[in-house]
Amino acid sequence: MLEQALKKLQDEMDKEKNNSYVVFIGGYLKTHIQAHPADAALIMDEKKTIAGSLEKMKGIASKQKIGNVAVIAPDQGFKIINEYFGIHGEMPVAAEPKAPVSVEIPAPAAAAPTGLDISLDDLL
Template sequence: MLHDAIKKIQSEMQKNSNHPYVQVIGTFLHQYLETNPAAAERIMAADKTIIKSLDAMRKEAEKKKVGSCAVLTDAEGFGIVLSYFGIDGVVPTATPISQPVPAPQPQPMPKAKPAAVDFDVNLDDLLR
């Protein structure tokens, strides 16, 4: 079953080789199957495809849309894909994406040095 699921993923990736998101999701599913071979049965469902999982992801992102922009984290997106395939699993993450990034600290401005004066004018000289 695992071998068939991997072949199904690779076949869809080849069929949609010009679609970058199919490649990303296909790679994720392949890697997921390596550590979770029991999920192969769910991926083999005839009516489930990577393209349709992207549609499920789009629908979920629209729920979070602000103006014309919708954003999902990697974990959220991959979690939606797993859910679409009917897989109850945890998405492995290399780094915690949802932690806030500290704001950059402002650098102190260097103190200006007084300019050297070559010019000396006496008001009395000007008034004469």
């Protein structure tokens, strides 16, 4: 069952290789079922697709949108994917945001004189 589920996911990822969302979610699901082979049966449901999980996520995000912007946190996105496929248990851990790094940019060196030394008074 595991190999069939991996193939189903890979086939959809190959079909939608230009859709980075499908490829990312497919990679997540492949990693998940390799760690939890019992969940492979949930992936094999013919009614469930990676694209379907994206539509579910889009629907939930659109209910939360402000103006024309809809954003969901990564952990909420993974939760939606897991619920869509019926996966229960551990969730991936979101990376802790890192503090901004301070970078000093040196001041540009003064331009070398071009050899032309004129003042406004010389032109009057």
